[in-house]
Amino acid sequence: MYQSVGDEASTMWQYRVFILSLVISASCKRVPFYRKDYVYLENFQAFYKLHEIAESWTAAFDVCESEDSHLFYPTDREEATVLQTLVNATAKNVTDVVLGLTDDFHLGEFITVHGKSTPFPLFVTADEPPPAGLESECVFLDFNKNYLRADCNQRLSFICKKVENLPPCPTIDNNYVYQNSTGKCYKVNSHKQTWQEAMSTCYNEGALLVIIDDRVEAEIVGRMLTHDVLYHAGIYRIRKGDDLFTVKGTRLDHNAFQLWYSYDKKDENNCGAVRRISDLAYYYTHGCDERREFVCEMKANC
DSSP states (O other), rough: OOOOOHHOOOHHHHHHHHHHHHHHTOOOOOOSSOTTEEEEEETTEEEEEEEEEEEOHHHHHHHHHHTTTOOOOOOSSGGGGGGHHHHHHHHOOSEEEEEEEEEEESSSSSSTSSSSSSSSSEEEOSOHHHHHTTEEEEEEETSSSSEEEETTSSOEEEEEEEOOOOSSSSSSTOOOOTTTTEEEEEEEEEEOOOHHHHHHHHHTOOOOOOOOOHHHHHHHHHHHSSSSSSEEEEEESSTTTTOEETTTTTTTTGOOOOSOOOOOTTSOSSSEEEEEEEEEEEEEEOOOOOOEEEEEEEEEOO
């Protein structure tokens, strides 16, 4: 059936509105969750729980382990502020907490609950020799971020910490492959679809059609493709002759990096593709209604 230029422009405008709505939806931030009684602190990408009831070091260790977490100790100087943050947030009457540090192995230094040396030098007060007969010493942290030595049997409040152990790709779809050099996960979908159907499929998987941002990414994506096969990619135009846009809403010409299979022919069609040439992914344009395989990309977990 004959389609007028106005009809074509209207269709591509619908594509653009559809795409932008997908990008906005796909960019919604994930809210981390572990347990309702744990607080997530984004600065440290971990969950914390302040236990007000005082326990010995061993008992505190056991409580945290039972919650599938570990007895807190700062991994850097800034993380010592966690006690202040939790006390201020919960209004609990806690002035100091025992840390996941001990000299239980008598190695001449405090060791973390993970069996490693302290992540940074600790300036622990009361540096006099420990009392005679004391089996081991522990460290506690006060509200003003001072580190003090204590008998491990002394009962103190404590904090449990749960590190957010996320898989690189924010999906259970094992067909997505993580690439550390781009911080993205990619999937080649062999089920042939139109460009708009492919975009919708990527979106439903929490992804977008692939965009090549630099030569490293061109190499990574290129190695995933079969030679001389076109795959839908995340570039398009509203109507023939207009500028190309990425599915993230930016003009393609604003991207510093572009590899074109045939630069002279890039204005011939309205939807984008990638093609493997000498192990690099080159851009191409083709008809939006052509049914082809496609590549989805998603940002990896931080």
